[in-house]
Amino acid sequence: MSMMTHADVANAMQPEDTPALKALYEGFAAEHLMPLWTQLDDLMPVHPAPRAVPHVWKWQKLLPLAEESGRLVPVGRGGERRALGLANPGLGGRPYVSPTLWAAIQYLGPRETAPEHRHAQNAFRFVIEGEGVWTVVDGDPVRMSRGDFLLTPGWCFHGHHNDTDQPMAWIDGLDIPFSYQNDVGFFEFGSERVTDYATPRFSRGERLWAHPGLRPLSGLKETVSSPIGAYRWEHTDRALAEQLLLEEEGQPATVEQGHAAVRYVNPTNGGDVLPTMRAEFHRLRAGTVTPTRREVGSTVFQVFDGRGGAVIGGQEHALEVGDLFVVPSWVPWSLWAEGQFDLFRFSDAPIMERLAFARTAVEQVDR
Amino acid sequence: MSMMTHADVANAMQPEDTPALKALYEGFAAEHLMPLWTQLDDLMPVHPAPRAVPHVWKWQKLLPLAEESGRLVPVGRGGERRALGLANPGLGGRPYVSPTLWAAIQYLGPRETAPEHRHAQNAFRFVIEGEGVWTVVDGDPVRMSRGDFLLTPGWCFHGHHNDTDQPMAWIDGLDIPFSYQNDVGFFEFGSERVTDYATPRFSRGERLWAHPGLRPLSGLKETVSSPIGAYRWEHTDRALAEQLLLEEEGQPATVEQGHAAVRYVNPTNGGDVLPTMRAEFHRLRAGTVTPTRREVGSTVFQVFDGRGGAVIGGQEHALEVGDLFVVPSWVPWSLWAEGQFDLFRFSDAPIMERLAFARTAVEQVDR
């Protein structure tokens, strides 16, 4: 019984096409009604049947386009950000990498400023290469450097400025599609210049909060999003390296053999950094192949370092540094590593878990 | 600053329309990229700008169409349910009452059975009139009678059968649009007949759980959805009547003067009955006018009894028993009562609250 799909069943409810039925259907239309029985297959599939498709964006294609944007398009008030959104080929021309997630490459030229604003949408940045930009979040300047993961929780004012004579590019992740679809967005313009051009090594949020296992007594309330504005590469790298060392010592530490991973978390409750988005960093030892997983919800990876590839929906993709790919809901995926292989990952998993839609299937693969 | 809208700002980022720009934009298209600066106004509005519109469906129009469906369309496997989905006129022909919610009138003729199936989508039913149908949820037959609120949490098998010689209609609420949009749905066919044709006065879920302030020791785990399958009108009516009596005695009991309301809750945690949908019942004393509210998220009301109306987005609507209306996100609404006015309400508030997008604005009105 449980294996029966929509395609297997005779549809008892497709009535004879009579004038009476035609009149009925016209009556539905006039009263803004639609019958379930004509659309059940589409509306309620046997398992998630995403319109979004798996897709790989090559960094070597993205970066030159971002650079050319830097030459042709000024940054400033109104457009706000020189950001190129990844548009999933299955989503009909919307700038959505998945139904819930926005992913973009953002580019800031030498000495440029992206003006301040705030919005209900949650945002983060991840830096694949470069340095020299500070993002100023609610007045707190946050250095952006290679390997760093940076937060802009919903409704925090923020702008960016490039303190150097070199351009810099990074990726942004937001819940724009989810917010747009569900009508939850608010937006407010702030200052055209950032409110603080200081370039400290560490933000105030880090100085207060980024001490392992310690919490300031001035910050005892649980917050919706993490108070740590910057998760530094140095810590991420060390945590992953330790997991692999512990594994070598025979200790339980990794997700599975050869596969180390950390989740970025909110220190006030141990949960995800943002209410709608999860962020993780994965490191595969050379030669590792992960089991094939299916998950409810969509996820995006970016290769940070090393060599390897992914099988997504049965199709193999070789991957290089900077490449981004999306795995839509319930599409099977696995990773393989030629050399040590480092990937940043983000997803809409908090939405799925908080609303009790999360499901996972894992199967071991031979390769 | 905070009052500035997109319309007020010169858009510094609309570059000159040169061949180079054209080539850049073609490059974007080829690589499945879309610039943010051309679409910010649409994607990130100053406040929620729903495509969904306020709309009223008149019961006197719906019911005859449901009855005619009963005559023309057999119920059965494949189509599964003789349900007419309310299609918001702003949502382009999708059977969605809002971006997150499905609302339908369902109709079952004398002695008919709607076959069993289950789905990840959460569902409830509310009965505006009639009786005689039992919905069988995971094998537990649940009587459906006027004023009852009935649950079918995600992934529970369920079918319905009409034990009488009279037809019966009721409304269904589901999170189909949300599930469809975010690719979280699973569906499985079950038995073509319901698994138990017994017609007990109370379901097993009620017998175990519907005792005020008492919890069976055999059920100490918190559950995602409420274990109470049926919330009976008798209890709802009494709770509302007591609130108005307490108010008359000068005690705090109502939401505001003349406005009693209860929320249906999960007794294992005191929270919403389903992870994605909230359900409430509101009673206004004759002459009451509620303050005007705006809320993030969408909500649907159905008039259960009495006379009154609603102002939605500035427009007045007189309402009769059975009428349904939807209030999209952030659209202002208020209710007024001519006589005692009873309304069932459901919404996507759990989604908004669990993902930290909830906001409310209330302003007192004179009328």
Added chain:
Amino acid sequence: MSMMTHADVANAMQPEDTPALKALYEGFAAEHLMPLWTQLDDLMPVHPAPRAVPHVWKWQKLLPLAEESGRLVPVGRGGERRALGLANPGLGGRPYVSPTLWAAIQYLGPRETAPEHRHAQNAFRFVIEGEGVWTVVDGDPVRMSRGDFLLTPGWCFHGHHNDTDQPMAWIDGLDIPFSYQNDVGFFEFGSERVTDYATPRFSRGERLWAHPGLRPLSGLKETVSSPIGAYRWEHTDRALAEQLLLEEEGQPATVEQGHAAVRYVNPTNGGDVLPTMRAEFHRLRAGTVTPTRREVGSTVFQVFDGRGGAVIGGQEHALEVGDLFVVPSWVPWSLWAEGQFDLFRFSDAPIMERLAFARTAVEQVDR
């Protein structure tokens, strides 16, 4: 290794009794120090070794003493309550039924008033027989009748008055020993007369809150203690009866065969009614013998109706209506029923669970 007890080990740390050692021990005393090595066996036993002992108090002895107190001891300001605390024979003359719990029989003569006061200690009452007293909790008069369970959460003002020409007795449960031991108590005198002599059938708390699965919109915040002031016998009795009927129908409903039980809960979160005390009601079908349980924490039972007995710490006790008995921590206990056997139960389980000390062992017994 795990079976080794203190008695099995040679104590390597009992040093030679020399003048130097004597001087050392005198040095300890002078500086308010005590060595662990001389007292480990007592301080850290292999399993809980309560000073409290199992004990049964016979209602037929308690009630005449309460009645004689009514004749000889006036009730009023200062002493506050005509209450007789059960003093565990193992606890050296303190009025503690266990190290955490106070249990007392309280007696109020015709037309008497026990004055209002409040304290941080949490309290409840359970009525084994009689009616006619109202307890007024934060100004809300609460009828007390046979089988009712009534709450006075910490820091609520409360007094009692007897509206009839008959005396009435009931039992009180408080966390007085825990509060005393840990220095958490506050106490404040209130009015000498109760603030409201009305005798309504239902308290305001019940009228707002005691509707199954419904929550007033005026009460959406989680509260530390239950807002329901009275849990009526009618509901308790019906819930237990339904469990036994469901069991007869082959449905999972009871704790174990022939053993129905409900927990009184806080409807705002589904948890215990008070932060320190759990209350339950148990009903055994005639002939039922429960498995033998050991639990960390202490518990008190009172027979409400029927015939049966208990084996506590290996010793059998026949029990009659009104009899109270205590089971100290980790002492094995089981119940048996001759006829249908109804027992009220309370314990310090919330303390054990919230502080992660809870453990349970269950073993099936033949009898």
Added chain:
Amino acid sequence: MSMMTHADVANAMQPEDTPALKALYEGFAAEHLMPLWTQLDDLMPVHPAPRAVPHVWKWQKLLPLAEESGRLVPVGRGGERRALGLANPGLGGRPYVSPTLWAAIQYLGPRETAPEHRHAQNAFRFVIEGEGVWTVVDGDPVRMSRGDFLLTPGWCFHGHHNDTDQPMAWIDGLDIPFSYQNDVGFFEFGSERVTDYATPRFSRGERLWAHPGLRPLSGLKETVSSPIGAYRWEHTDRALAEQLLLEEEGQPATVEQGHAAVRYVNPTNGGDVLPTMRAEFHRLRAGTVTPTRREVGSTVFQVFDGRGGAVIGGQEHALEVGDLFVVPSWVPWSLWAEGQFDLFRFSDAPIMERLAFARTAVEQVDR
């Protein structure tokens, strides 16, 4: 009314001393009953009236006694630990620093081993000076060095060994009095030698968990106690220094002017490291005087560095490095710093908060 104390009220319930009363009281005694009216003042004081008293233990007295114990008392199976418990002078000769807390100085000679065992009681260690001992917790060797805070959660096997030719002393904190009083303790002997004599710089728990804002994917479950076995001085010191620097920059960071503080937390949920005990580190800038606080629950401080003092219950105490003092429940206390003043603090606050007994009063003082 609220200011009235027990002493102010005539006790209406002290009945005439007649033969009948004497017989009644003898009846109570025979039936293991005690009247409330004769003991209310003691049992339910107007505010906490601890038997425990404020007391200071001088490190310069403790350490020599510990050293002498090292000479006279061998460490080993049976006595288990060479630990000297601080015995509050008000608690009648029990080795309790407060009704809930145990604090001891523990001493391990060169090359000695304290054998492995485990107990339900929760434990931590704090190192005021020295290094060279490893505590092995569930097989994970944890280096103990100056300024480190180290955990042994309930029911983890643990032993210690001194890897050097120097003795080492530190303090232990446990919930022994609470566990003893409430009969929650279990104890089991383990290996007589520690199971791993390795002396790694960092424990496995730290290597997995002590990365700020990062959580291993292999450890996604919330745990009752912190999985970080060692909180290193380097991090604590830096966190405190940053708070004072941020304060100088005009940023909110400290508890109050001149008073920096961190709480040690469980990274799986942001809460206290142990279910019964809170641990913090406080740093006062030279010249700072804290407001006077009263808190429900008891707390112990140890001076780690610097010069200053405390006013406890109105009495001034000058304090030096290593000195320990206890503040019983509701006793007012404040600290003052001559130079920079560093203090380790622990308390039973999780008990008070989880059971809803917590209260705090703060008043500003002039000095």
